[in-house]
Amino acid sequence: xxxxxxxxxxxxxxxxxxxxxxxxxxxxxxxxxxxxxxxxxxxxxxxxxxxxxxxxxxxxxxxxxxxxxxxxxxxxxxxxxxxxxxxxxxxxxxxxxxxxxxxxxxxxxxxxxxxxxxxxxxxxxxxxxxxxxxxxxxxxxxxxxxxxxxxxxxxxxxxxxxxxxxxxxxxxxxxxxxxxxxxxxxxxxxxxxxxxxxxxxxxxxxxxxxxxxxxxxxxxxxxxxxxxxxxxxxxxxxxxxxxxxxxxxxxxxxxxxxxxxxxxxxxxxxxxxxxxxxxxxxxxxxxxxxxxxxxxxxxxxxxxxxxxxxxxxxxxxxxxxxxxxxxxxxxxxxxxxxxxxxxxxxxxxxxxxxxxxxxxxxxxxxxxxxxxxxxxxxxxxxxxxxxxxxxxxxxxxxxxxxxxxxxxxxxxxxxxxxxxxxxxxxxxxxxxxxxxxxxxxxxxxxxxxxxxxxx
Numbered sequence: 001x002x003x004x005x006x007x008x009x010x011x012x013x014x015x016x017x018x019x020x021x022x023x024x025x026x027x028x029x030x031x032x033x034x035x036x037x038x039x040x041x042x043x044x045x046x047x048x049x050x051x052x053x054x055x056x057x058x059x060x061x062x063x064x065x066x067x068x069x070x071x072x073x074x075x076x077x078x079x080x081x082x083x084x085x086x087x088x089x090x091x092x093x094x095x096x097x098x099x100x101x102x103x104x105x106x107x108x109x110x111x112x113x114x115x116x117x118x119x120x121x122x123x124x125x126x127x128x129x130x131x132x133x134x135x136x137x138x139x140x141x142x143x144x145x146x147x148x149x150x151x152x153x154x155x156x157x158x159x160x161x162x163x164x165x166x167x168x169x170x171x172x173x174x175x176x177x178x179x180x181x182x183x184x185x186x187x188x189x190x191x192x193x194x195x196x197x198x199x200x201x202x203x204x205x206x207x208x209x210x211x212x213x214x215x216x217x218x219x220x221x222x223x224x225x226x227x228x229x230x231x232x233x234x235x236x237x238x239x240x241x242x243x244x245x246x247x248x249x250x251x252x253x254x255x256x257x258x259x260x261x262x263x264x265x266x267x268x269x270x271x272x273x274x275x276x277x278x279x280x281x282x283x284x285x286x287x288x289x290x291x292x293x294x295x296x297x298x299x300x301x302x303x304x305x306x307x308x309x310x311x312x313x314x315x316x317x318x319x320x321x322x323x324x325x326x327x328x329x330x331x332x333x334x335x336x337x338x339x340x341x342x343x344x345x346x347x348x349x350x351x352x353x354x355x356x357x358x359x360x361x362x363x364x365x366x367x368x369x370x371x372x373x374x375x376x377x378x379x380x381x382x383x384x385x386x387x388x389x390x391x392x393x394x395x396x397x398x399x400x401x402x403x404x405x406x407x408x409x410x411x412x413x414x415x416x417x418x419x420x421x422x423x424x425x426x427x428x429x430x431x432x433x434x435x436x437x438x439x440x441x442x443x444x445x446x447x448x449x450x451x452x453x454x455x
Contacts, residue, residue, distance in 0.1 A: 004156065006143045010174050011159070012195040015127055015236045021180065022189040025049040025234070027249055031087040032059050032107065034095075042087065045107075049234075049250060051190045056098070057114065057250040059084065059107040081110060089116055113233070113250030120245040121207040123237035128215065130171060130194040131231025131251070133222070134259040135181045136160070138271025144175055158194075160271045163201070164279035165286065167214060170197045171274070185258035190231065190251070208246045211237055217285040219252060220298050221278060224427060227264040227305040227420075228255040255306065263305060265424040267438040269447040280431030293330040294430070297323040301423045304416070313416035314398050320419035321395050325352065327426050328359040338362065352392040353385075356422070360388065363429045364454030365422065370441045373418065375410035387422075391415045417441065428452060 016025045027047035034041050045061035084095035084107055091114075098108040136158040146153040157173040173194050180191040198214065200206055215235055222230035231254035237246030259268075266273055284290045303311070304319035311319075332338045338358065343349050350358075360367050367386040369377050376390055377383075384390040394407055394415045407415075421441050428437060429452070436449035 004141055004143045006145050006154075008145050010144065010157065010172060010195070011142060012127060012170065012172050012197045014129060014174070014192065014195055016129060016192075016234055018192060021183045021187060021191045022051045024051065030059060030089075032061055033085040033087050034082045034107070047249065051251075051256075055112065055190065055251040055254070056108050057112075058098070059095075061105050061107065062103060084109065086116055090118060091116055109250065111250070113248055113252045115208070115212070115246070115248045117208070117245060117247050119208050120237065120239075121205065122239045122245050123206050123208065123211055124199075124203070124240045126198040126211055126235055126237040126246065128196040128198070128218075128235040129192045129231075129233050130196055130222075131190050131192055131233055131254055132184060132256065132259065133171075133194045133230060134226060134268045135173060135177050135193070136268040136271040136274075138269075138274075140271065140275070142172070158271055160274045162275050162278040164282040166201050167282075168199050168201055169214075169218065169278075171195075172197075181258060188257040190254075190256055196232070205240070208237060211235065211246060212248075213286075215248075217282055220285070220295065221281050222274075223302055224281075224298055225264065225266040225274060225277075226259050227266075227302070228259065229253050229302055229306075231255075263420075263440065265428065265437045265440065267436075267446060267449050270436065270438075270449055273436065273449075276435045277428060277431050277433045280433060281427075283432070284430050289334070290330075290430075293326060293334075294427075297327050297423070297427070299323075300326070301420070301427075305420060313413045317391065317395055317412065317416045317419055318398060320416065320423060321352070321391065323423055324356055324359070324419065324426070327423075328355045331426075331430075332358050332362065336362065352396075353388040356388040356392065357386070359426065360422070363426065365425045365429065366453055369418070372442050373414040375408055376414040376418065378411075380406065387418050391419050391422075425452065429454065 018025065025048060030045055030047045032043060032045050043061050045059050048058050050056055050058055081094055081096045083092050085092040093109050093111065093114045095107050095109045097105060099106045137156065138158065138160055140159045140161050141156055142159050144155045144157050155175065157177065159170065159172040162169040171194055177193050180193050184191060198211065215232055219230055219232040222232060231251065233251050233254065235248050236244055239245045284294055300319045300323035304316040307316065329344050333341050333344060344355060357367055367388050369384060369387045369390060394412065417440060424437070424440065433452060434455045437452055438444065438449050
């Protein structure tokens with residue numbers, strides 16, 4: 001403990017907080033204006049983020065007969081949309097009337113999160129709130145002290161410092177992280193488990209556009225790290241005088257409940273993996289040629305990973321191979337120009353297994369079926385040539401009615417696992433990561449990591 005920084009308060013102060021799991025977050029009073037049939041209607045309301053029954057940003061306004069916004073009941077009845085303007089902030093976005101309850105009307109934006117400040121170029125520091133992230137540990141942790149000697153208490157808190165392209169992103173646990181993560185495991189829902197801070201290394205100012213790009217990158221990177229949508233939310237940008245010049249309200253796509261440590265390349269006992277993999281990931285993200293294919297691949301990967309929403313391993317396998325074939329096409333044809341586009345054509349091109357073999361061998365990723373996958377290594381008649389043949393043939397049997405590839409339920413599960421492991425390694429390779437990772441293919445305990453195959 002003595003080697004870690006000791007602090008009496010967490011290093012990043014929250015802008016918004018929750019007293020308990022799933023408590024709404026209040027943003028205060030707002031003057032709301034809507035236009036219906038060419039006529040503006042304006043009234044004061046309150047803005048808040050609610051988590052039950054689902055995440056939604058609410059603007060709640062009185063709706064008595066004398067209220068200027070009472071006419072919005074017609075929107076609710078007709079399921080229409082309107083432009084919502086926050087008068088004091090001079091920002092507008094599309095929204096709708098989500099409900100009329102008691103003496104209130106509740107308006108909501110059509111998007112899950114909206115920027116509620118005009119564009120700015122004067123941001124010196126930004127804070128974001130990270131929901132439902134695992135309680136991790138690493139070399140950058142800090143020690144939170146409580147009380148006074150000789151009865152002083154010490155509590156180790158996770159922290160990771162990500163440095164890349166002139167940015168420093170610090171992600172730190174709070175004094176409540178451990179308890180909140182346990183509560184998420186029992187009750188589900190949403191809680192601010194960590195806080196993030198963004199600065200430029202030279203302390204220069206940056207724009208809201210730059211910040212939004214970095215926040216989106218962080219959401220995809222942290223989601224890739226934990227194998228589910230990470231809740232990078234409620235960012236607030238401050239100028240050099242400490243004034244708020246940027247705010248985004250709402251919750252972008254994120255997973256509720258606790259993190260499952262067995263479904264990711266990231267290990268919660270090695271927080272340094274985040275700092276090691278992020279620079280290369282950001283470099284790919286800021287490459288305009290790579291951002292779209294990387295975004296698409298991670299979208300399918302996260303869909304394939306999340307079995308909490310009723311998606312079985314068979315559907316997950318199909319989604320995972322959609323990600324893999326997209327990565328193979330872009331890497332082999334567009335990026336490295338190893339083959340022509342005709343080689344990947346649906347007719348006359350190489351088969352799916354060979355596309356994935358080309359991707360794997362060019363990146364130094366093994367294609368053999370690991371010995372830990374007992375069911376996938378067994379096949380009636382001729383054995384699979386390698387993992388690439390196994391996962392593509394099983395996938396084809398799922399999507400083509402005339403395909404005949406009898407396999408066991410255990411083999412479906414292992415093919416799904418192999419596909420996700422393959423994506424783990426492809427994205428880590430694209431990120432230039434040469435360190436350790438948690439190999440989901442080996443039944444492991446938390447804390448067990450190994451070198452990437454190409455290291």
